[in-house]
Amino acid sequence: MERHGGSGGSNGRRAEFEEYANLRGPQLFRTALLLTGGDWHQAEDLVQTALARVYASWVRVRGADNRDAYVRTVLVRAHIAQRRRKSSGERPVAAPPDGAARGTDPALRVALLQALARLPAKDRAVLVLRYWEDRSVQQTAADLGLRPGTVRNRSMAALARLRELLGDERESLTAGS
Structure with missing residues (x-):
């Protein structure tokens, strides 16, 4: 062969x-x-x-x-x-990439990147693959060597943690818009 x-x-x-x-x-x-x-x-x-x-x-x-x-x-x-x-x-310390998308608040992007950086590596990997790379639960599970249920649980927990980390910042950022 x-x-x-x-x-x-x-x-x-x-x-x-x-x-x-x-x-x-x-x-x-x-x-x-x-x-x-x-x-x-x-x-x-x-x-x-x-x-x-x-x-x-x-x-x-x-x-x-x-x-x-x-x-x-x-x-x-x-x-x-x-x-x-x-x-x-x-x-x-996260800085927004050059050329941010139109209509995207740079301060919100920075806050999101900083909050994302504070998550554990595996939770961050799950969120990046699921929501940035637009991978399915099954694809993300295969990429990370996890079970699909674990990916779903980590996704929910990591998103909840992101909301918690953003908390008051998110409200103050969106109130100014």
């Missing part, structure tokens, strides 16, 4: 991976930015770590039915592993 799908060898594999990384990199970065609570540097490191892991097994990954789901799973798991290793209680 041929493993490299073509005659390009390692140069062909590298070119194919680079094309994939260039195409999907911006989307992976946006997801990583949300996972890291708006920390640009951590998000860049996270994407780099995930892509390095994917490249190491690109021969197997490139033939997968859903490469994007696999890569997203690697990204989320790398984030969770990174959070486990991090020993300090440091919390990044």
Whole structure:
């Protein structure tokens, strides 16, 4: 059985991976930015770590039915592993990304990113996959290695915690609109 799908060898594999990384990199970065609570540097490191892991097994990954789901799973798991290793209680200060959507209050976006950053890594991952990446409960469960019921429970609890964290800030921000 041929493993490299073509005659390009390692140069062909590298070119194919680079094309994939260039195409999907911006989307992976946006997801990583949300996972890291708006920390640009951590998000860049996270994407780099995930892509390095994917490249190491690109021969197997490139033939997968859903490469994007696999890569997203690697990204989320790398984030969770990174959070486990991090020993300090440091919390990044979120800043809104350049080019915010029209009609979006920048102060509300900052408050939301800061609240999201205060959630535990797994809860943040569930919310990002479910509501940013628009993944189903089943897809999110598969990406994170959880049961669908666990994803639903974490979603509800994390959303309740976000509401609690935003609390008075949300009311004062929307009152000024």
